[in-house]
Amino acid sequence: MNYYLVGYMYCGKSTFGRRLAAERGMDFLDLDRAFEQRYHYTVPLFFRRFGEQAFRTLESQLLRSTAALDNTVIATGGGTPCHSGNMDFILAHGTAIYLRMSVDQLVERALRSRNPRPLMQGLGEAELRATIEGQLKEREAFYLRAPIVLDGQDPRLP
Secondary structure, three states: OOEEEEOOOOOOHHHHHHHHHHHHOOEEEEHHHHHHHHHOOOHHHHHHHHOHHHHHHHHHHHHHHHHHOOOEEEEOOOOHHHOOOHHHHHHHHOEEEEEEOOHHHHHHHHHHOOOOOOOOOOOOHHHHHHHHHHHHHHHHHHHOOOOEEEEOOOOOOO
16 A cells, blocks of 8 residues: 655655654655656756656656555655646555645745755745746646645644
């Protein structure tokens, strides 16, 4: 049994995923870190060099390789469930958990981050808010397909 954590950037998927895996005696996989190990590029550098479409193609392939895993908590990237039928794959191969946060909470976390995500680099606060609002509006339909929705500020599984 695998858990797939979905949600917008900065919602805490990796932090919660590590904690959940430790509590449940499971393995943990951060899909972005696995991408960097497999392809020898950081996600931001890969984005700049090859573009989002190339990244999404390889990310989807990497996600599908998790079908061979068991007893693992997998933290996906913020856009992972929204491309290439990935949410269908996630739902077919484990239990999806959506870590939900408000736009205000996400903007606050993004502004505090020392490592801006590729799609957020160079944005001022107003642009950042508009980007997050727009992307969250597009992506939330995918995230809400998860059978479990938790408050990203204080996620706890029943």
